[in-house]
Amino acid sequence: MVEEDIDVVLQKLGFGRMQFIIFFGCAIQQWYVSNEQFGSGIAGVAAGCDLNIDDERSSWMIASIFTSQILSSNVWGFLSDEIGRRKQMLIAAAMTMILSSISALMPNFWLFLANRFLVGCFVTGLAQAVLTYVSEFTQISLRPRIIIFVCYFIGLSMIYVPAIAMLLLPQPAVRISRYISMSSWRLLLWMNLFPGLIAFVLIYSMPESPKYYLSVDKHDEAYAVLNWCCRLNKGKDVTLQSLGIDRIALPRLRRSTMPIRITSRYCSKLERLWLSAKPLVQGHNRRYMGLCVTLCFTLYSTGFGLTVWAPRIVRITQRVEENKAILCDLMHIYSKLNITEVELCRLDFFILRSYMIYGCICLGTFMLISLLLMRFHRKTILILFSSVSVIAGLLLNVARGYYVLLICYVLLCVPPLCTLHMVLSVIIDVIPTRLRSKAVAFSMMIGRVGTLMATLYVGYTFTNNCFITFNAYVIIMIVSLILILLLPKDTDDIGTD
Missing domain, CATH: 1.20.1250.20 (MFS general substrate transporter like domains)
Known part of the structure; x- marks a missing residue:
């Protein structure tokens, strides 16, 4: 049985159709992440009249968004290594879009602030999973370039959001109830969701990272993902077995003898988080x-x-x-x-x-x-x-x-x-x-x-x-x-x- 290093396998498969699909999905996802991070600032300023946001309240909002991202970062990192990159992205993306769309309906500042705090918690998991996921399908020599290509969509977002704001913000508000008027800044928040919806569909159809599967000792699943990648890149008649590869290896594989305290059901969540990151x-x-x-x-x-x-x-x-x-x-x-x-x-x-x-x-x-x-x-x-x-x-x-x-x-x-x-x-x-x-x-x-x-x-x-x-x-x-x-x-x- 021929066992091959996964990085060698990725190099043999090259950057083909599979990697392009994953790159495109992650790039669109990065576009949405930037829309949420960059667009909330513009929408917050535009919402000043409706929600009575003065300088002091603006400071509260900026501080709350950053605080939510700081507090949730390590939790998302832990979850990604435990449940997988793809699953984490889908959970974080769904919750971010739901909460962001709801925030556009908030009738007062404090509800808007609380909602944007929660959006910050979930968009953090989305932001960090994108880079990890796309890199684990890419050969080492191409990783820096692929990550920079994904970053193109940060610049695209920084053009898209103000361009949409130019079209929407001058438009008058339409009152739909006693407490809520459909102001242009609310429409702006919803317009920012479109890349996220596209990315969610694309990532839902993608496989889990083969490196993650290997790190949790799921060799058959990792082999199946790379075999699918091989067929997409090399042709439907080409398989890993036809290339002489019967098994995939990950040199720095997770040890099977994990510390007892980490796996114990009596271990607290915080203790488990610390021991796994130590x-x-x-x-x-x-x-x-x-x-x-x-x-x-x-x-x-x-x-x-x-x-x-x-x-x-x-x-x-x-x-x-x-x-x-x-x-x-x-x-x-x-x-x-x-x-x-x-x-x-x-x-x-x-x-x-x-x-x-x-x-x-x-x-x-x-x-x-x-x-x-x-x-x-x-x-x-x-x-x-x-x-x-x-x-x-x-x-x-x-x-x-x-x-x-x-x-x-x-x-x-x-x-x-x-x-x-x-x-x-x-x-x-x-x-x-x-x-x-x-x-x-x-x-x-x-x-x-x-x-x-x-x-x-x-x-x-x-x-x-x-x-x-x-x-x-x-x-x-x-x-x-x-x-x-x-x-x-x-x-x-x-x-x-």
Whole structure:
């Protein structure tokens, strides 16, 4: 009986029809995830008049969304490694779409807030399962490129949501009951669901990850999935057996002798969660988890933390008529002008257009990364983009002029935003299958902590201590650059699984 390593089998099967179907389903799912994460912010602002959302309540909503994602991340990572990637995605997707559609009907702020908190809990499981699932059907050498291709749909979402908002938000509300008026922001939340519905149908028709099956000792099921993949990729008459493969192996397979405490029925859920994740901080895994988790914190805080404030920066640089001033001087002038919005709930064409332009820049950056991956190592690209971010942050201290300032700001926050998924691809490569979802979940959880801290930090300091605010991010990106130098090169030092 010929036993073959699963990564060798995936390399022999290549990237064919099966992988394309799975990639397309996961990419559409990523589109929906981004719609929920990005669209809730736009819908929240647009709902300001209907639900009486002032600045304080906006802060509550942002904090609650991030908190729900932070609290639920590790639970979803544990579930994914226990029940499977596909099953987790289907549960998380169904609950996210149901709760999101219900949130569009909420008559007051507190019910809307509670509902969006629950949406955040479930969309977290969806976000982290997508990367794990698509990577486990892809040969190691193609994983970074495939993950970046999936990220194209993040940029697409950042264009789609404001484009739909431009069409819907100017439309008048239609009252359907005494307590609920069918406002345009409610329709926007429903329009964001369409990619999720398509993705749910596609993923429902897909098989479970063969690596997950092997990690739970279901060899026959894993063989059947790869055999189906073989027929789709090579032709219906070609099977694994015809290729001389009788059995699939996973070198870093889950040990059959699990600790008694984990399998005991008397073990608490929290204790089981800790014991199952404990190997992440032991042995070979400790170094790479430490590096990747810290990088997720720094890249999330710079990328997402500054992106949240991008429209505000655009508005300030446009309104203040001091074109020769540096950014921090503009902030100081703006704070003295005491400018307020005409309407709290108003999202004008200029702001929505800025969102779309930013989305186009992110999409273009993802495309550039995918092209660079054809010639350069993943580590080299991370070094290059982090260096660009550091230089742009330093230039913000001296740059003058509307367009120059915006270019420097974009170059500070877009590179870390667009490269953080490459760091997650390192985790997927170096961590064994039985721990992979937990590792991705924990890294994304720490990243979201960084985003929340960065959002609050910028909000409290960027008008009063602008110089400290932006130079702190330069220091953060320098730290990121040092950590990246310690990462492995693509397949160097990466164990098979």
